[in-house]
Amino acid sequence: MTLSLNRDSARLLNRGIGKEMMQSGKSIFDDPAVFLGMAMSLKESGSADQAVKMAKAALAERPDDAELNAVARTILSDGVHTYHQVMLADIPRNVAYREAIDRFSEGKTILDIGTGTGLLAMMAVRAGAKHVYACDRNATKADLARDIIAANGMSDKITVINKMSLDLDRDADLGGGVDMVISELFSANVVGETLMQALAHAAEELTNPGATFLPERCAIMGALAECKARPDVTDVEGFDLSLLNERLKKDTMVSVPRGDKFQRGPGVSLYDCVFEPDKPAPDSDKKFTTLTSDGGTVNGVMQWLRIEFADDIIYENMPGGDPLCHWGIRFEPFAKPLETKKGERIKVGCMHANGELVIWGNS
Incomplete structure (x- = not known):
């Protein structure tokens, strides 16, 4: 498998030990410790999506290398915490979102803020949404959402964007604006996880007139x-x-x-x-x-x-x-x-x- 990286990522890999390995003809997968260091450097430099690409390439090219696989899965689990399991087992939450999404989604272009696994975006498509833009600032979560959405056959209806909603542009990213905003940014204190800032920005910059917010209050x-x-x-x-x-x-x-x-x-x-x-x-x-x-x-x-x-x-x-x-x-x-x-x-x-x-x- 050929590993294709962007220019900044390739420049980073051409420094230090990575440069020595490539000059000697060795693969970056030959030393898992060096590979992990490269991936972490990419994350720190703002190229987390490239680190994800490296990790997935490692799993595909060397599926039987236990050490390399452990390193790759460490990279791919960054930000994907176990609280997702607990949250997804919260049946009252799931039912409330499903009932609301089923009622309000049909025919609408929708923004799902903080998509995580892509669950709410997929609920919206199932309920008849025209198209869903699902954003997540964490590169590993965004990549996970893409894979889950593809596995459920909904990639043509859902666009996953690896950005904070505060960085979205209504024209460049959302095709001119959305008719509905779905969010699940609540922390235990309600206002954490940039909830207020994200929804205020969405209301002012990203929505079409008369847009619906789920939840509404x-x-x-x-x-x-x-x-x-x-x-x-x-x-x-x-x-x-x-x-x-x-x-x-x-x-x-x-x-x-x-x-x-x-x-x-x-x-x-x-x-x-x-x-x-x-x-x-x-x-x-x-x-x-x-x-x-x-x-x-x-x-x-x-x-x-x-x-x-x-x-x-x-x-x-x-x-x-x-x-x-x-x-x-x-x-x-x-x-x-x-x-x-x-x-x-x-x-x-x-x-x-x-x-x-x-x-x-x-x-």
Whole structure:
């Protein structure tokens, strides 16, 4: 098999040990350690797609070389984390997306932001989409999506683009704009993974008039809680490390099935995010909400997400909910515990900016 690389990648391989190997007539596959170093250099230089091409060529040319195969698969698994397995096993999530995509996709040109495995893009084609542009900034994920889409016979209907959606051009990349945007960029705090920036950019730059967003809105949900905090760091090997406690991130994760064991009041929306083509969600904002206590000790806020595709298609990983929900529930502690009476109201602030969520409380 002939390995074809772009000019910048070939120039990189012509340096150092790679140059010596090629001058001696050896293949870059002859030394797996050197091969791995070359691939990592390509990734660091912004040519990750070329590293992927090298790894796939290695697997095709020398399928029986166990060491080379292990190196190649290491390259091809970069960014393809095991959380994909957990996410894809989240049946309530899959069903919600499928029902919404089935309802809104027919005849539309669609952008799938952060395509990953290409699942949502393929759902859209199955539901009658005219064409889907599926983007992912990670080269190994984009390549994986292309392979999965090809294996399912949908390559003619789905174009995979190895870019962040923020770098897309509506004409050069999307054929003039899209009628619908599908996204699954939610982190446990809702606003991570450039969600707000990506959807605001899509609304302003990439969509046609009257475009549909799936989901159309989401909420950062919260409730008062009492959750065991991590013990403070004090003396270690005779040294006082207590100043670490002032800098340490204090939020912890709580599993969905056990969440209601710590809940000390009803859940309400701390912040609503609405995704509309003529009204992009702000990438930073602040809101105050009053939470009601069931009584007893309260030492923080449990936070989860509610995703709304339509009035009758909703996903929520609420405390005590479906154990298949893969997003965990965040617990954000207060500066100090509060002793509350039943019905007592606690003012809570919620601020998001640049993908970070901050929650604080005042009695």
